[in-house]
Amino acid sequence: MELLCLGLNHRTAPVEVRERFAVGTASLGKAANDLVLLAEATEGVVISTCNRTEFYLAAVNAQAAFERIETRLAEKIQVDSSVSAHFYRKEKADAAMHLCRVVSGLDSMMLGETEIFGQVKHAYGAALDAGATGAILNKIFQRAFSVGKKVRTETSIQEGSTSVGNVAVDLAEKIFGHLKNSEVMILGAGEMSRITAQSLVSRGARSIFVANRSFDRAEELAKEMGGSAVRFDEWQSVLNRVDVVISSTGSPHAIVHRSDVEKARRARKYRPLFFIDIAVPRDIDPAVGEIEEVYLYDIDALEQLAEEARTRRLLQIEECERIIMHELEKLNLPGM
Amino acid sequence: MDMDRWFLIAATLLAAIGAVWGMISVHQGHRSQLTVFWMVAAFVCQLGFLSVRGQMRAACPLVGTGEILAFLAWSLTLFYLLVGPAYRISLLGVFTAPVVVLFQLFALVPGKLVENPPRVIGGNPWHETHSAMSVLAYGALALAAVAGVMFLVLDKQLKDQHLKSGLFRNLPPVRELLISLERLLWLGGGLLTIGIIAGFLMPRTTQATGHLVAAVAVWVSYVLLVGLKAVRGLTGRRLSLSAVALFILSLVVFAFV
Numbered sequence: 001m002e003l004l005c006l007g008l009n010h011r012t013a014p015v016e017v018r019e020r021f022a023v024g025t026a027s028l029g030k031a032a033n034d035l036v037l038l039a040e041a042t043e044g045v046v047i048s049t050c051n052r053t054e055f056y057l058a059a060v061n062a063q064a065a066f067e068r069i070e071t072r073l074a075e076k077i078q079v080d081s082s083v084s085a086h087f088y089r090k091e092k093a094d095a096a097m098h099l100c101r102v103v104s105g106l107d108s109m110m111l112g113e114t115e116i117f118g119q120v121k122h123a124y125g126a127a128l129d130a131g132a133t134g135a136i137l138n139k140i141f142q143r144a145f146s147v148g149k150k151v152r153t154e155t156s157i158q159e160g161s162t163s164v165g166n167v168a169v170d171l172a173e174k175i176f177g178h179l180k181n182s183e184v185m186i187l188g189a190g191e192m193s194r195i196t197a198q199s200l201v202s203r204g205a206r207s208i209f210v211a212n213r214s215f216d217r218a219e220e221l222a223k224e225m226g227g228s229a230v231r232f233d234e235w236q237s238v239l240n241r242v243d244v245v246i247s248s249t250g251s252p253h254a255i256v257h258r259s260d261v262e263k264a265r266r267a268r269k270y271r272p273l274f275f276i277d278i279a280v281p282r283d284i285d286p287a288v289g290e291i292e293e294v295y296l297y298d299i300d301a302l303e304q305l306a307e308e309a310r311t312r313r314l315l316q317i318e319e320c321e322r323i324i325m326h327e328l329e330k331l332n333l334p335g336m
Numbered sequence: 337m338d339m340d341r342w343f344l345i346a347a348t349l350l351a352a353i354g355a356v357w358g359m360i361s362v363h364q365g366h367r368s369q370l371t372v373f374w375m376v377a378a379f380v381c382q383l384g385f386l387s388v389r390g391q392m393r394a395a396c397p398l399v400g401t402g403e404i405l406a407f408l409a410w411s412l413t414l415f416y417l418l419v420g421p422a423y424r425i426s427l428l429g430v431f432t433a434p435v436v437v438l439f440q441l442f443a444l445v446p447g448k449l450v451e452n453p454p455r456v457i458g459g460n461p462w463h464e465t466h467s468a469m470s471v472l473a474y475g476a477l478a479l480a481a482v483a484g485v486m487f488l489v490l491d492k493q494l495k496d497q498h499l500k501s502g503l504f505r506n507l508p509p510v511r512e513l514l515i516s517l518e519r520l521l522w523l524g525g526g527l528l529t530i531g532i533i534a535g536f537l538m539p540r541t542t543q544a545t546g547h548l549v550a551a552v553a554v555w556v557s558y559v560l561l562v563g564l565k566a567v568r569g570l571t572g573r574r575l576s577l578s579a580v581a582l583f584i585l586s587l588v589v590f591a592f593v
Contacts, residue, residue, distance in 0.1 A: 156365075173509065174504075269569025271569070292574070301497050
């Protein structure tokens, strides 16, 4: 009996191909059983996320199973045979190694991300419940989960935020702790502001105020985020109550000056205030950052922090792979 | 050597291990989870010390600089154990342990702890209340100063955008530190108020009156600080600097008054 993996991901297939093979979370168990029938295999697990769809199988003959599954899947999904070019095929120890890399976040678009661990666990659980797994896949998946945990605890592959938005949210949490008591103001209803504010809301920020030169656009974004729109010339009045200000207007000069913040300090009782300036040219006068209770981070500072985290993660890959290899050797898989 | 000193030496060593262990953990970027256990062990030894001295004195052991410093170290440890784990501020122990070590080392300096201390005869309950409440208050105020130092370190790192150190990763959020600091100031202030009221009710010598005046001055300073924070507001930096400065100042005042 051989272990094999057939899959496509964000590196091998564009989204229009990936979406054809995507399987809904609720259907993963049934898909695993269908896979076993299609490939004439004995065991099967289907993993499907926004960046990958992978089929793990235990079959008597790997090559024959690959051919059957590719042909029959193409027929079932009604795509031509050229789709094969997007697939990667892995056998025996390579397949196990690949699974461990996936579970550990080493194969993810965002290196070291943790969500994939839960997604694979869910896919395996669905296949297990559907009776599509057996001795081989159970052993491999359970080992992959323990390897994934080991990689995350023994290395810093998941440490630090790798996107500007997440760096900003992490900093907000470092300043305010739980964000459930924090209020946020967005200056300029641009895409970056929206993404960053959404991250803050997803971590519990209590309310959002949106100020934009076009009030209609401010209302639109405020409605989308469950917040309130503020007229652009009235943003100073909201400064008294907010904890975080995200600014990303298209203004050619600074719109938040030291004097604006100085005026609000007394009313704010000198509480900490976090300014995130993601505009170029900058919206917030750097002198604002000299005020004692103000923490000001511009796009360069945030990008540098994200880059440092990405570099730290890249430096961890070798160590992660050493752990994976060491753990898989204990399984005595063919090809190791 | 008497049993009481052995207890104090053991407490000092345990707190020192907690401090070093914590610092190494933080330097390596880990949470210093074991510091709290070392501090619990130190606390037990401090209790042993106070119990032996209390039996010798047949009163609360707060006679002389050595006993006051040891009692202060016990009070600081007590408040850390009450506040730290409740607020999940494991790093508070790393900052508290060296202060405990420092106080206890001073207490162990030859001459600071009287050997075979005599029994306190004709003790007055107001006097004991004054001493115990005042030293307990200083425990809370010392911990407020420790939280203030932690805030100042975090504030500097955030301002300078130096966010890579293990210390930064382990420090609790700014808002939580400031809330803890303020609550400790209120708690310390409340205990000090009881201590001072008891001080006015106890029989006093001329020297004790001077001491009480100094205590009132310290109390007024803390009341002004928490009042200012509550009514007008204060930046975290000023609140922290004031908490640290007032604590050091009050220790210096009592060393000479």
